[in-house]
Amino acid sequence: MTVTIYDVAREANVSMATVSRVVNGNPNVKPATRKKVLNTIERLGYRPNAVARGLASKRTTTVGVIIPDISSIFFSELARGIDDIATMYKYNIILSNSDQNKEKELRLINNMFEKQVDGLIYMGAGITEEHVQQFKTSSVPVALAATIDPTDAIPSVNIDYEKAAYEATTLLIENGTNHPIYVSEEGDSPVNSKKLDGFKQAVVDANQELNEDYIIHTKLNYKSGEEAAKKIVEMGNYPKAIFAASDELALGIIHGLQDHGVDVPNDVEVVGFDNTRLATMVRPTLTTVVQPMYDIGAVAMRLLTKFMNKETVDDQNVILPHQIMRRNSTK
């Protein structure tokens, strides 16, 4: 049936060990025999069995990736960064969607460990004590991408969400709106909280009293943005600047505003968060916080390779730089 390393050894008149050596590029093989082996590999169409190799070597050269939703324009970009670096280091990726469902997340972590992944990249709203416990059931290294562990115990790659939100809010304030409206998602995930903290701090630093009416909680998607815009317009007298916690939300808000005859940015300014490809796919183009999604994924994967190689890393919680990209949704 399928040809094994044993068949190759027999046909080439060498031992399995020698075949294994040439397959794995071990230099301790005489060029002549290497060639001989290579030839019979070619002739027999031998293909190494990675599962057997994994069992014997205890390395599968695959890493697990737990992601909230691969169809999200945000996370799929992260995933691309992860896979590119994984490929560069000869790893494959096992990808699973969690939908940010805690039980599913916990189950998936276990599942990845069963599959003997060499490492794990985790993305989610945030990490709880239970997650950490689950990670600890194995000695396999884990890295968080665009995900916060409040205790900083797990290696991670993020941006400074609080500072980024602070800066975005300040931009709006400096443009003339003392207390912008903040629209974000419900729930108090760490990332979420940091953004809100940054927003609040900026308002406070501008000597404004916080007004909870101007803090709107909804979902982070387009439709919610449209709805939020409607709600805002119906407030009648409302601040003329809006900070949305995601680009998609911002697009929904812009279009919702426009549908009600509000001009962006002349009547109301809007800034988003992430700088997904959507940001340039609207009119007016979106001013937003640049979060380097691809790089976060890539750096997280790179970090993971270091742990998998047992290299020492200086800083296991890396903060990537962000910036504010001014486009046409603000003045």
Next chain:
Amino acid sequence: MTVTIYDVAREANVSMATVSRVVNGNPNVKPATRKKVLNTIERLGYRPNAVARGLASKRTTTVGVIIPDISSIFFSELARGIDDIATMYKYNIILSNSDQNKEKELRLINNMFEKQVDGLIYMGAGITEEHVQQFKTSSVPVALAATIDPTDAIPSVNIDYEKAAYEATTLLIENGTNHPIYVSEEGDSPVNSKKLDGFKQAVVDANQELNEDYIIHTKLNYKSGEEAAKKIVEMGNYPKAIFAASDELALGIIHGLQDHGVDVPNDVEVVGFDNTRLATMVRPTLTTVVQPMYDIGAVAMRLLTKFMNKETVDDQNVILPHQIMRRNSTK
């Protein structure tokens, strides 16, 4: 170190075989011993090693997924459909990006087979004889998603691209433009060709002479759309309807048109293709061909499970229904 099935057997005073049976839900175990085994599994924190299991059973419960680019809004939706059904059938997914690079594609197929995937979902511009040869190096079942094999030899899930393009074009013609402009990607991938064929047929059926000036080749992305719009406007006297081969391209065209003071749909009508989430994230909202991406992925995966179970399938080349979604970019 790690606890194995052998440890559980010893601690529970049963054989490995019995532990294996309870782990795999084999009914041939007395309830009492099952409970005893379950307890010691719990106590020892035993976690089955899927690699060892894979080697022994020759089933890895993982399927390979080769995808052009997971960060694409189109393909990531397909991937989600694939993963959901995979999860439903207890499979995991190994995901790799090919960038539609043939050598990479061929290498990835081989890589997936090395990893002993139980099945393979392939997405790409199209299948060549070499791809088929590569698939044939293994007996592992393969299914194509949103990908055409001209010979129909490989199981696949698609829509009728030609008919869909024909209908979209006809809509434009019936709205008053005898020979719309067609904007699509360069190259003659099967999917691409079918769309173009459908377009041409619709024009011919409307008793129009084909005008190659009105068939524009570019990339399928937003920026190309903006550029195409510029080119079109500069034509001066041009048809007042445009059929774009993807939604993203259509968005670029719409905005490019608007940037030149052209009103959509009153001055020029635009229809897209795919009905990605982008279609509702523009003003005017986009009239487009609905391609059920998620379903294509889901059905392809479902189809694959049938082959993996050696079930007989009646039609291995499934064509899912499409439709035209009329929104506001057409009259």
Next chain:
DNA sequence: ATGAAAGCGCTAACAC
């Protein structure tokens, strides 16, 4: 209903 034992295909000492 349960156990014994032979692999699955490969790597990794260790010996020569």
Next chain:
DNA sequence: GTGTTAGCGCTTTCAT
């Protein structure tokens, strides 16, 4: 530079 030989942790006949 090459071969021998234990396993890796599990499933799967085949007995009993």
